[in-house]
Amino acid sequence: MKKQISDHVWWTGKTDWELNHFHGQEYSTDKGSSYNSYLIKGKDKTVLMDTVWLPYDKEFVNNLKKDMDLNEIDAIVMNHNEIDHSGALPELMQQIPNVPIYCTKKGEEILRGHYHQDWNFVNVKTGDQLDLGDVKLTFIEAPMLHWPDTMFTYMDGGEKEHILFSNDGFGQHYATENLFDDKVDLDEVMHEAMKYYANILNLYSSQVTKKIHDILAMNVPVDMIAPSHGILWKKYPEKIISKYLEWADAYQENQITIVYDTMWNSTRAMAEAIADGIRQESPETTVKLFNSSKEDKNDIMTEIFKSKAVLLGSPTINYGFLFSLGGILEMAKGLRFKKKKAAAFGSCGWSGGSVKQLTEKLKECGFEIISDGLEMKWVPDQKALDEAREFGRAFARKAA
Numbered sequence: 001m002k003k004q005i006s007d008h009v010w011w012t013g014k015t016d017w018e019l020n021h022f023h024g025q026e027y028s029t030d031k032g033s034s035y036n037s038y039l040i041k042g043k044d045k046t047v048l049m050d051t052v053w054l055p056y057d058k059e060f061v062n063n064l065k066k067d068m069d070l071n072e073i074d075a076i077v078m079n080h081n082e083i084d085h086s087g088a089l090p091e092l093m094q095q096i097p098n099v100p101i102y103c104t105k106k107g108e109e110i111l112r113g114h115y116h117q118d119w120n121f122v123n124v125k126t127g128d129q130l131d132l133g134d135v136k137l138t139f140i141e142a143p144m145l146h147w148p149d150t151m152f153t154y155m156d157g158g159e160k161e162h163i164l165f166s167n168d169g170f171g172q173h174y175a176t177e178n179l180f181d182d183k184v185d186l187d188e189v190m191h192e193a194m195k196y197y198a199n200i201l202n203l204y205s206s207q208v209t210k211k212i213h214d215i216l217a218m219n220v221p222v223d224m225i226a227p228s229h230g231i232l233w234k235k236y237p238e239k240i241i242s243k244y245l246e247w248a249d250a251y252q253e254n255q256i257t258i259v260y261d262t263m264w265n266s267t268r269a270m271a272e273a274i275a276d277g278i279r280q281e282s283p284e285t286t287v288k289l290f291n292s293s294k295e296d297k298n299d300i301m302t303e304i305f306k307s308k309a310v311l312l313g314s315p316t317i318n319y320g321f322l323f324s325l326g327g328i329l330e331m332a333k334g335l336r337f338k339k340k341k342a343a344a345f346g347s348c349g350w351s352g353g354s355v356k357q358l359t360e361k362l363k364e365c366g367f368e369i370i371s372d373g374l375e376m377k378w379v380p381d382q383k384a385l386d387e388a389r390e391f392g393r394a395f396a397r398k399a400a
């Protein structure tokens with residue numbers, strides 16, 4: 001149900017406590033999510049901003065109808081038209097078919113491509129405005145944050161009511177009944193915001209940096225950032241902005257992440273010995289180990305995002321490496337992490353080859369290879385584990 005968030009604005013979205021995956025099965029949403037839609041009531045005009053995901057289309061429209069006559073809506077602003085935000089639009093437009101939809105040119109193309117309807121589109125560009133009387137909306141194109149159609153909308157509603165509607169930007173997959181940043185566990189929210197950035201936006205980091213600087217250069221007050229997922233940044237908008245600037249700048253902590261898969265525990269034993277070596281050489285470095293066949297893939301991506309260096313390990317199977325590493329490498333390649341060092345390791349019985357292949361794949365992902373890797377035959381004995389420890393020490397020195 002709608003919740004008032006400022007003098008002129010009501011949240012009209014859907015909190016999805018049940019959601020456990022997003023983008024099909026590509027993104028795990030352990031804390032649910034929300035699809036934030038907003039109703040902005042000016043003196044002269046009322047605007048609905050964004051809708052919700054398709055399964056909730058009827059619920060969304062029915063809730064709106066409980067609170068208002070839909071004919072009071074003078075315009076719809078669609079900041080981004082992926083289905084989690086535009087899914088309820090067809091249901092809504094059946095009721096108010098002539099209401100203009102403000103979106104970018106690309107947004108119109110996407111809406112036409114998704115829904116095949118000849119709605120009343122109004123294309124807007126950066127700087128275009130929509131005047132609601134005592135409230136003014138200014139559109140800011142923000143391509144690739146998260147799709148080419150994306151725009152932000154800046155609202156000037158007067159004293160203490162300057163809101164940046166940023167759609168996916170600054171969002172998190174996080175369900176809560178408390179909409180604001182000072183009413184939630186902020187550590188939990190920041191973790192989800194980082195996971196969202198690492199898994200969805202990292203690829204577009206240069207656009208993130210540029211857009212934040214564009215907005216800062218506008219030199220306008222921002223009292224609140226209202227994304228389309230998760231909580232609203234009311235008390236700490238500067239916190240998420242400064243985090244985004246950090247994350248977009250080849251982010252890394254003093255962490256080395258070891259991702260491996262194993263058949264008979266030889267590669268796991270190597271991973272643990274390598275971790276020992278890293279800890280011996282560099283006690284201040286955080287070392288984390290993940291079995292890629294057991295750990296959540298998006299959590300692994302988040303840990304790689306935080307790392308200065310990564311090690312990938314797999315035994316050789318069928319002259320290649322284990323299946324789960326293939327998925328991890330494909331995701332890492334797409335996300336284009338920057339300035340991270342890497343190497344590979346693994347056990348084998350006869351031909352070997354996984355280490356060489358993993359090393360090539362790591363290179364394709366854009367990692368800087370700092371070692372030829374370590375391949376060991378059969379089950380590592382004490383001498384082999386000592387060698388793996390030494391490999392870890394050498395890797396820590398080169399990753400420093």
Ligand code: FEO
Pocket residue numbers: 080082083084085146147168228229
């Ligand atoms: Fe939340 Fe890119 O849609």
